[in-house]
Amino acid sequence: MPPIIDISGLSKTYATGYQALTGVDLQIRKGEIFALLGPNGAGKTTLISILCGIVRPTAGTVRVGGHDILRDYRAARALIGLVPQELTTDAFESVWATVCFSRGLFGKPPNPAHLEEVLRQLSLWEKRHSKIMTLSGGMKRRLLIAKALSHEPRVLFLDEPTAGVDVALRRDMWALVRRLQADGVTIILTTHYIEEAEEMADRVGVINKGEIVLVEDKAALMRKLGKKQLTLQLQAPLAELPPALMRHGVELAKSGEEIIYTYDASAAEGEHAGIVTLLEDLDAAGVAFKDLHTTQSSLEDIFVGLLKGGR
Amino acid sequence: MNLYAIRAIYRFEMARTRRTLVQSIVSPVISTSLYFVVFGAAIGSRIPHIEGVGYGSFIVPGLVMLSLLTQSLSNASFGIYFPRFTGTIYELLSAPVSYVEIVISYVGAAATKSLILGAIILITASLFVPMRIEHPVWMVLFLVLTAITFSLLGFIIGIWADNFEKLQLVPLLIVTPLTFLGGSFYTIDMLPPIWQTVSLFNPVVYLISGFRWSFYGLADVPVGLSLAMTALFLAVCMATVAWIFKTGYRLKA
Numbered sequence: 001m002p003p004i005i006d007i008s009g010l011s012k013t014y015a016t017g018y019q020a021l022t023g024v025d026l027q028i029r030k031g032e033i034f035a036l037l038g039p040n041g042a043g044k045t046t047l048i049s050i051l052c053g054i055v056r057p058t059a060g061t062v063r064v065g066g067h068d069i070l071r072d073y074r075a076a077r078a079l080i081g082l083v084p085q086e087l088t089t090d091a092f093e094s095v096w097a098t099v100c101f102s103r104g105l106f107g108k109p110p111n112p113a114h115l116e117e118v119l120r121q122l123s124l125w126e127k128r129h130s131k132i133m134t135l136s137g138g139m140k141r142r143l144l145i146a147k148a149l150s151h152e153p154r155v156l157f158l159d160e161p162t163a164g165v166d167v168a169l170r171r172d173m174w175a176l177v178r179r180l181q182a183d184g185v186t187i188i189l190t191t192h193y194i195e196e197a198e199e200m201a202d203r204v205g206v207i208n209k210g211e212i213v214l215v216e217d218k219a220a221l222m223r224k225l226g227k228k229q230l231t232l233q234l235q236a237p238l239a240e241l242p243p244a245l246m247r248h249g250v251e252l253a254k255s256g257e258e259i260i261y262t263y264d265a266s267a268a269e270g271e272h273a274g275i276v277t278l279l280e281d282l283d284a285a286g287v288a289f290k291d292l293h294t295t296q297s298s299l300e301d302i303f304v305g306l307l308k309g310g311r
Numbered sequence: 312m313n314l315y316a317i318r319a320i321y322r323f324e325m326a327r328t329r330r331t332l333v334q335s336i337v338s339p340v341i342s343t344s345l346y347f348v349v350f351g352a353a354i355g356s357r358i359p360h361i362e363g364v365g366y367g368s369f370i371v372p373g374l375v376m377l378s379l380l381t382q383s384l385s386n387a388s389f390g391i392y393f394p395r396f397t398g399t400i401y402e403l404l405s406a407p408v409s410y411v412e413i414v415i416s417y418v419g420a421a422a423t424k425s426l427i428l429g430a431i432i433l434i435t436a437s438l439f440v441p442m443r444i445e446h447p448v449w450m451v452l453f454l455v456l457t458a459i460t461f462s463l464l465g466f467i468i469g470i471w472a473d474n475f476e477k478l479q480l481v482p483l484l485i486v487t488p489l490t491f492l493g494g495s496f497y498t499i500d501m502l503p504p505i506w507q508t509v510s511l512f513n514p515v516v517y518l519i520s521g522f523r524w525s526f527y528g529l530a531d532v533p534v535g536l537s538l539a540m541t542a543l544f545l546a547v548c549m550a551t552v553a554w555i556f557k558t559g560y561r562l563k564a
Binding site: 014015049053054055075076077078080082086088089091092100101102106108147 | 313315316318319320322323326327330397398399401402403404405406407408409559563564
């Protein structure tokens with residue numbers, strides 16, 4: 001199956017001379033949820049803005065559903081829904097008027113039943129006659145999603161959809177995204193929360209300084225990146241590791257005062273048995289510890305690791 | 312043609328017009344009435360008839376044009392500037408619409424509103440002074456062409472402006488003086504010769520002259536020239552808009 005989005009050699013240099021994207025190649029598969037991760041200023045929004053037609057590419061080509069986004073922009077854009085990062089809404093229009101406007105703007109004939117369904121899904125139906133400026137921040141965020149869904153897009157871009165959103169709403173959004181995926185919509189979301197990518201994505205791409213640093217299936221990435229460390233502080237320092245512990249691949253640290261065990265945090269249930277057997281073996285070897293703690297690599301660590309470690 | 316999009320934008324803009332209808336209508340009607348009281352009744356009664364037309368009647372076409380120009384400019388410039396200011400323009404830029412469709416809908420809505428106002432002012436004027444319209448078809452033609460041309464100019468200003476001050480600047484600093492010096496209140500031949508020549512560089516002279524001709528058959532310049540100049544101005548505005556969208560000027564980085 002050909003990719004729904006095919007980006008090749010995409011570069012963007014702004015008029016100020018700032019190069020936001022450098023030779024980006026990326027294929028998005030039809031029907032997947034793709035998370036684009038990256039620190040602030042990495043080029044996530046620039047990339048999305050080019051795909052949606054808001055920013056003009058300096059070089060390279062992009063095809064959406066087989067349509068070139070410049071030459072065949074009508075067909076390409078009709079497939080796309082965009083939920084921007086900023087809460088940019090009109091103020092005086094009603095919720096109903098603005099979703100009708102969005103649908104018309106994308107060239108779709110009126111369909112009140114569809115709009116009602118979208119508003120109900122986003123718990124905005126009761127608010128349909130309210131002026132937008134009377135809505136809360138969370139409602140405005142949902143309204144932006146409703147506008148994007150009003151014209152039945154096949155590809156949905158969510159630019160940091162859960163930034164500044166409370167936990168309940170975040171859960172609702174994730175559930176909505178899954179329903180959309182079940183309907184065959186391809187979803188590209190940008191985030192700098194790794195939990196979000198972990199929760200939602202099928203594949204993850206990492207962008208930094210305008211370049212795609214890696215693209216990988218989430219499961220593989222989590223295995224690679226999701227390392228956890230267990231640190232045991234010993235009651236008495238050890239000169240060397242007892243042979244019984246060798247098979248766990250643990251290391252001695254702080255001149256024998258600590259034992260560090262690195263393991264895979266995303267391993268399936270049952271594979272965590274490593275910790276249990278380690279503790280049993282410690283007990284059997286007569287090694288006593290007074291305290292323990294675990295650490296997990298954060299997204300920041302992962303970025304630093306990706307940037308330092310052989311790019 | 313994405314007709315649904317044109318309809319959506321047009322209706323969106325007309326809804327804005329409806330929300331602001333009272334202030335949009337009241338202020339031009341009041342200021343026009345004041346012009347009639349001051350220039351028509353108070354001062355006009357001491358001014359002799361101009362080629363058989365009373366002064367109060369003489370200024371009607373100029374006053375209608377004055378309102379039409381300023382309203383077209385402010386409607387159209389605000390209509391496109393405001394989404395740029397709030398950021399909602401992202402949706403327009405990401406939509407499957409061509410720039411021709413964008414211009415038709417925004418300029419069409421702005422021109423519609425100013426034509427409605429023009430008609431209202433014409434009706435108001437008819438309450439104050441006797442009026443006759445010798446060439447109604449030409450009158451409507453000039454009204455529509457002017458409304459479209461200046462709505463286009465307003466659209467351009469709305470894209471060029473990057474703050475609210477600039478949005479006011481062009482109408483205030485350029486268009487109002489051009490209109491006042493464009494023969495709203497006098498015929499060009501009342502001016503000293505040097506200013507008559509200068510006036511011929513003022514595009515508004517041609518609009519008002521042609522428009523007044525359609526009322527009373529009085530013109531400073533031949534009506535064909537008026538029409539040609541209006542069309543030329545329209546073409547210049549269209550070319551500028553085409554350039555804006557081709558280069559993405561102030562719309563797309």
